[in-house]
Amino acid sequence: MTTVHDVARHAKVSTATVSRVLNKHDSVRVPTRDRVLSAIAALNYRVDVSARLLRTSQTRLVLTLVPDLMNPFYAEVVRGMGAVARQHDYELLVCETMESDARERAYVQMLTSRLYDGVVCMDPFTTQRLVSEQVQELPWVACSEFVPDDAVPHVSIDHQQAATDAVLYLLAKGHQRIAFINSDEKYIYAQQRRHGYELAMRHAQLAVPEAYVQTVGGVDFSLGELAARRLLALAPRPSAVVAVSDTLAIGAMKAFKSGGLSVPQEMAVVGFDDVPIAALFEPSLTTIAQPRRALGERAMHLLLARFRGERPPSETLPHTLIARNSA
Amino acid sequence: MTTVHDVARHAKVSTATVSRVLNKHDSVRVPTRDRVLSAIAALNYRVDVSARLLRTSQTRLVLTLVPDLMNPFYAEVVRGMGAVARQHDYELLVCETMESDARERAYVQMLTSRLYDGVVCMDPFTTQRLVSEQVQELPWVACSEFVPDDAVPHVSIDHQQAATDAVLYLLAKGHQRIAFINSDEKYIYAQQRRHGYELAMRHAQLAVPEAYVQTVGGVDFSLGELAARRLLALAPRPSAVVAVSDTLAIGAMKAFKSGGLSVPQEMAVVGFDDVPIAALFEPSLTTIAQPRRALGERAMHLLLARFRGERPPSETLPHTLIARNSA
DNA sequence: TTGTAGGCGTTATCAG
DNA sequence: CTGATAACGCCTACAA
Numbered sequence: 060m061t062t063v064h065d066v067a068r069h070a071k072v073s074t075a076t077v078s079r080v081l082n083k084h085d086s087v088r089v090p091t092r093d094r095v096l097s098a099i100a101a102l103n104y105r106v107d108v109s110a111r112l113l114r115t116s117q118t119r120l121v122l123t124l125v126p127d128l129m130n131p132f133y134a135e136v137v138r139g140m141g142a143v144a145r146q147h148d149y150e151l152l153v154c155e156t157m158e159s160d161a162r163e164r165a166y167v168q169m170l171t172s173r174l175y176d177g178v179v180c181m182d183p184f185t186t187q188r189l190v191s192e193q194v195q196e197l198p199w200v201a202c203s204e205f206v207p208d209d210a211v212p213h214v215s216i217d218h219q220q221a222a223t224d225a226v227l228y229l230l231a232k233g234h235q236r237i238a239f240i241n242s243d244e245k246y247i248y249a250q251q252r253r254h255g256y257e258l259a260m261r262h263a264q265l266a267v268p269e270a271y272v273q274t275v276g277g278v279d280f281s282l283g284e285l286a287a288r289r290l291l292a293l294a295p296r297p298s299a300v301v302a303v304s305d306t307l308a309i310g311a312m313k314a315f316k317s318g319g320l321s322v323p324q325e326m327a328v329v330g331f332d333d334v335p336i337a338a339l340f341e342p343s344l345t346t347i348a349q350p351r352r353a354l355g356e357r358a359m360h361l362l363l364a365r366f367r368g369e370r371p372p373s374e375t376l377p378h379t380l381i382a383r384n385s386a
Numbered sequence: 387m388t389t390v391h392d393v394a395r396h397a398k399v400s401t402a403t404v405s406r407v408l409n410k411h412d413s414v415r416v417p418t419r420d421r422v423l424s425a426i427a428a429l430n431y432r433v434d435v436s437a438r439l440l441r442t443s444q445t446r447l448v449l450t451l452v453p454d455l456m457n458p459f460y461a462e463v464v465r466g467m468g469a470v471a472r473q474h475d476y477e478l479l480v481c482e483t484m485e486s487d488a489r490e491r492a493y494v495q496m497l498t499s500r501l502y503d504g505v506v507c508m509d510p511f512t513t514q515r516l517v518s519e520q521v522q523e524l525p526w527v528a529c530s531e532f533v534p535d536d537a538v539p540h541v542s543i544d545h546q547q548a549a550t551d552a553v554l555y556l557l558a559k560g561h562q563r564i565a566f567i568n569s570d571e572k573y574i575y576a577q578q579r580r581h582g583y584e585l586a587m588r589h590a591q592l593a594v595p596e597a598y599v600q601t602v603g604g605v606d607f608s609l610g611e612l613a614a615r616r617l618l619a620l621a622p623r624p625s626a627v628v629a630v631s632d633t634l635a636i637g638a639m640k641a642f643k644s645g646g647l648s649v650p651q652e653m654a655v656v657g658f659d660d661v662p663i664a665a666l667f668e669p670s671l672t673t674i675a676q677p678r679r680a681l682g683e684r685a686m687h688l689l690l691a692r693f694r695g696e697r698p699p700s701e702t703l704p705h706t707l708i709a710r711n712s713a
Numbered sequence: 714t715t716g717t718a719g720g721c722g723t724t725a726t727c728a729g
Numbered sequence: 730c731t732g733a734t735a736a737c738g739c740c741t742a743c744a745a
Binding site for chain 1 (some may be wrong): 723
Binding site for chain 2 (some may be wrong): 721722
């Protein structure tokens with residue numbers, strides 16, 4: 060392995076000068092610099108990040124923790140983060156955590172390893188709370204998920220209002236029996252969206268039978284189908300449903316149609332996220348769009364601000380209801 | 387920041403002993419070890435990976451390069467890798483490369499940084515070739531994409547045979563005018579699948595008008611729609627189409643239906659991958675299923691073998707045609 | 714069984 | 730503008 064020493068010897072300068080060239084200190088005379096540069100090329104030298112890190116504790120690497128890469132929602136948020144990171148000369152690494160708090164210890168290890176200059180966390184706020192307590196030195200920012208009233212800056216939509224908006228839309232269409240398909244309340248988004256739903260129903264003086272809220276533990280298509288089948292068995296059967304994820308909504312539509320119902324005539328469906336397939340599926344899905352890309356971009360900007368020593372305020376990004384054919 | 391020295395002082399031992407405890411050398415007497423352990427706990431000490439790395443060059447971190455996290459195909463492959471990695475006490479990090487060979491230099495930097503013990507690469511073989519030349523020290527394994535005749539071990543299906551199978555299936559259904567929607571031939575899978583398609587057509591003594599092969603540069607739904615619109619404009623119009631990705635296939639079906647054709651009666655469609663939405667979309671998609679999870683698992687096993695100094699042979703995993711309603 | 718001390722490859726502080 | 734040299738935190742001969 061070739062080191063700065065080899066380069067220095069080859070270029071007949073000191074290691075200090077090599078280091079200066081490497082780090083673009085403009086105090087090196089051009090001919091000297093050129094000698095160093097060609098030595099670097101000749102020896103195919105690469106700096107050893109671990110050694111540099113030991114000195115500078117800077118890797119220009121950022122980590123994002125995402126619960127589930129199969130959910131297309133996260134993929135685009137990550138892309139937004141990555142774009143901004145690279146613009147600022149950081150590289151983004153992704154760790155799929157699979158929501159497993161059993162792995163909490165492994166996180167803490169990763170996060171305290173100093174291998175990353177900062178973290179954007181999309182994990183459930185329940186685990187976020189545990190982990191962030193133990194990891195205080197590390198610049199840390201939350202995206203979509205966050206611990207309420209916490210000092211950690213975050214970016215998110217107003218989950219509660221968004222769910223309320225979905226219900227209001229259905230109420231305006233004349234629905235009274237509106238059900239709710241939820242993923243898992245270890246997510247703050249799940250809690251807040253359910254609150255938004257319940258609030259809107261209460262405001263409209265509409266009862267919510269317990270079985271109208273189906274919490275299925277995840278967002279896979281199959282779980283949406285499961286929830287729909289349960290809803291189909293109810294009497295009185297709901298005439299509309301809000302799902303906290305497009306994937307749940309699509310799974311549910313599939314099951315409703317298999318069950319012989321027509322969407323939206325006999326069962327209206329509203330989803331969340333506006334993932335790409337939402338527009339293609341038939342009927343196309345009415346959904347609360349989140350600014351996925353901007354969510355990621357703003358989260359990364361927050362993190363960059365933290366790198367600069369600032370304490371940026373959290374941001375709430377706007378959501379929009381996109382009316383299509385499912386409701 | 388607390389170091390081994392602090393711990394040593396606190397426990398009244400030497401740094402060497404602390405290090406031994408840290409690395410579970412069993413040459414430390416129990417009471418001594420306990421003293422060290424409680425010192426570690428008391429001071430909330432964590433080893434600094436970068437310092438350790440500088441000495442041992444081992445991180446127990448594995449990197450996977452994937453072109454596009456929006457493609458649900460990759461998400462599950464990654465999950466397979468992650469599961470096996472963690473079983474063996476490695477952590478998996480994901481880097482979305484966005485197929486950008488402009489970023490080649492950044493890769494090489496990442497890969498030569500010694501921050502990762504190994505790499506599983508799913509990037510286009512064209513960039514793989516360039517990068518792997520410059521990165522020889524690093525254990526390196528390819529998944530799905532690979533440089534043919536290369537020394538790098540890889541896991542993949544038989545892309546050519548799989549495409550041939552898709553065509554044979556359509557031929558058996560009586561189709562003669564079969565088109566092909568391709569993504570980008572910088573991928574070896576794209577080249578090989580097209581060969582498989584052309585071979586099967588030639589065998590059946592069927593002509594392939596140039597415009598029957600639509601290469602759209604990616605796998606987004608919208609690109610599938612684009613290809614379909616072009617195919618619709620052709621005379622004679624194809625009666626069936628094979629797409630190299632389910633996402634392309636679904637986009638195409640959408641466009642065919644918008645164009646007034648019924649699938650599969652007027653246009654049969656076969657996809658590739660069997661991603662979750664393939665079964666839900668209507669008509670449900672006939673597709674060549676890849677063993678996504680196993681692809682990732684086997685790739686990681688190959689890498690682990692490389693860590694042990696072995697030179698494992700490449701593996702070809704079986705594909706299956708899943709007949710549904712689109713063809 | 715435990716301690717001492719040197720070095721991993723870099724960067725940065727000094728002098729010169 | 731350039732060079733010598735001392736850290737950064739850890740691991741591991743080698744010695745005791």
